[in-house]
Amino acid sequence: MLNFIKAHICTIKFFRYVLIIFLIVPPCTIHLGPNEFHNPNEESESVGLNYLISNDLSEFSGSNFIEKEANGFLQQWNLAGMTMSIVKDGKLVYAQGFGYSDIEARQQVSPGNLFRVASVSKLITAVAIMKLVEKKLITLDSKVFGPDAILKDPVFNSVVDKRLYNITIRQLLAHSGGWSLHYGDPAFNSLVVLERTGEKGAATMDSYCRFVATRKLHFEPGTRSSYSNMGYMFLGKVINAVTGRKYEDFVRKEVLIPAGISDMHMGRSYLSGRRINEVKYYESEESPMIPAFDGSSTLVPKPYGGNPIELLGPAGGWIASSVELAKLLVLIDDFKNVPDMIPQSLINQMVEEDDLRGPLGWKAVKKNGDWIRTGSMAGTSAIMKRQSNGFSWVVVINSSSWKGPRLPAYINYMMGKIEKNLSNWPKHDLFKYVPEKL
Secondary structure, X not given: OOOOOOOOOOOOOOOOOOOOOOOOOOOOOOOOOOOOOOOOOOOOOOOOHHHOOOHHHHOOOOHHHHHXXXXXXXXXXXXXXXXXXXXXXXXXXXXXXXXXXXXXXXXXXXXXXXXXXXXXXXXXXXXXXXXHHHOOOOOOOOEOEOOOOOEOOHHXXXXXXXXXXXXXXXHHHOOOOOOOOOOOOXXXXXXXXXXXXXXXXXXXXXXXXXXXXXXXXXXXXXXXXXXXXXHHHXXXXXXXXXXXXXXXXXXXXXXXXXXXXXXXXXXXXXXXXXXXXXXXXXXXXXXXXXXXXXXXXXXXXXXXXXXXXXXXXXXXXXXXXXXXXXXXXXXXXXXXOOOOOOOHHHHHXXXXXXXXXXXXXXXXXXXXXXXXXXXXXXXXXXXXXXXXXXXXXEEEEOEOXXXXXXXXXXXXXXXXXXXXXXXXXXXXXXXXXXXXXX
């Protein structure tokens, strides 16, 4: 089903000439006093980059080479579509879609299409946490669980493992909170969580609170690192507790929109919740139907009902375009071309790692100065890479491969080949693009 003809360059100028409320808004300080929050009922979302940038804007002498590589990659791994954004020295020099956003409707990918970004969501959450640290509402060493901590839920008044009270925000960010994947990932096994807590229906964050309060940790917090989606889910609850705002509302209105990033949203679990400019997600043809996450026993395709996207939220629920992810990247990359949205001291802490913990928000920090964030779930594979030479990029795909979580490594190889073979990049900065006619 996913074997299809090489995609032509999309020339549809989607909402090209709509009114621009704002395109480029410099990063600004947020005010988080008790009376200084934005009114959560005010919708400050703008028409931004996603509705302005079309495939034809990236035409240059190297376009054919990139097209050949990207479309060849889609065919090699039997994938539906791909979005790619490339940044050079802080400028968005290339933004392009390849393949199909919707195979059935024969709709081609455009740079502004929204994709699930899976664990790239963790970087968004980490930036939001750093904003709270910057405003001195929390510290990285603030305790998370218990009567004297941030999350004071009654269920934490008495816990099976007292070490739960020692877990800090830094440890959740660094995957060193004390949970391992030895018995599976609770975040992607919500039905098991419900079984352990004796609940029916769909799991909630209250379910996960009861789950961790009634179970032992797998290791002493802070003594080693073990990847934990659940830890980032609790960071979303931390943001809610500290700000008094829903996680998505706070992150969008106090972190992203003030930085000129207006079209990132929390994704939805079912196809009926698909946004107007969001792609569809595809599994391989032989993938079996699975029971829905809501406990109904209904069999569903894994990308639509197999995972609780809204619940995964801070760990894996965001949808975004490669263009706006690239904009986020240049605002936290520690380069001088574009002012960063958080202080350098906090950026430095995000990319520190040692034998006991990993970086904060990022997946890997290389000795050569490259920073990498990947994401993978049913129907999605994503990778964003900040390279020390100023050539950085974002690629997101809307289908699964039998390579699974290893697919980003092959994406990285493809992008390395593109960088090696091309040098005459456009001089424009599509982050600042404004149509000639409005």
